[in-house]
Amino acid sequence: MARPRVWLITGASSGFGRSLTELILKRGEIVVATLRKPEMLQDLWARYPEDKLLVLKVDVTNPAELNHAFAQTREIFGRLDVVFNNAGSLIVGEAEMTSIGHARALFDVNFWGAVLVSRASVKFFREVNEPGRGGLLLQASSLAGFVGPPAFSFFAASKHALEGFSQSLANELLPQWNIKICILQIGSFDTNGLRNALVLPESEVYNDKAFPFTNLRNQLVAPGFKFEGDPNKFAKSIYSLVESGNIPLHVPIGKDSLMVAKEVTALREQEISAAASLSTDLLRDDL
DSSP: OOOOOEEEEESTTSHHHHHHHHHHHHTTOEEEEEESOGGGGHHHHHHSOTTTEEEEEOOTTOHHHHHHHHHHHHHHHSOOOEEEEOOOOOEESOGGGSOHHHHHHHHIIIIIIHHHHHHHHHHHHHHTSOTTTOEEEEEEOOGGGTSOOTTOHHHHHHHHHHHHHHHHHHHHSOGGGOEEEEEEEEOOBOSHHHHTSEEOOOOTTTOOTTSHHHHHHHHHTSTTOOOSBOHHHHHHHHHHHHHHOOOOSEEEESHHHHHHHHHHHHHHHHHHHHHGGGGTTOSOTTO
């Protein structure tokens, strides 16, 4: 029987991270669950021994805590197969109304924190795992990583940045390392992401009931609102993807993400065709 995989999951307290942690443990594999408040996993901690579930306090913006998590993984398990780079935060508010301080704090988690996790993962896969064993880095992006929804400008910007970084990183990795990167462009799911979001007051400047997104924004922040996507079913899909071994660079996941991806692709094809004439004669005349 093949030895169980070792997974490291950031943001494991709830939502996608919690659901995937529970599923992996049920499948007999090993999880290093990292989160800012370890007590959030007290129930799982009580049910599983440390050789199956290692819970560590990690704020992904804190390099010392992050380095400690990877060092503990190495010391206790000696290997690492999959990293789910999932920790994140959300701001709901128009770009003009968002303070630069709030925007930078979001980028510290969604981009710079994810970058720190990515670099530590690649180094571990290459230098700690057996030569050629490699590993898989799952990047939790969003459908906002390829579109720009209103009132999510800085969240979208952080995910666009993560996708650009991840694509370049994937192109830098040598084939013999066998390290794979998969960008998960996640749609709308019922997690704590929206419930824990920083929701900025609506500005009178943007409060136009004739603008469709004004009503949508109010719906999103209304008490009791829930997205239709099930994070437990998301976890099953991601586990099946990893099991298959067929790992593409981009995976839109969720019906809304698939729909938007198709619409964006079609629109880009139209824009490219329309712009072709602008580039017909742009070379230097001395060539």
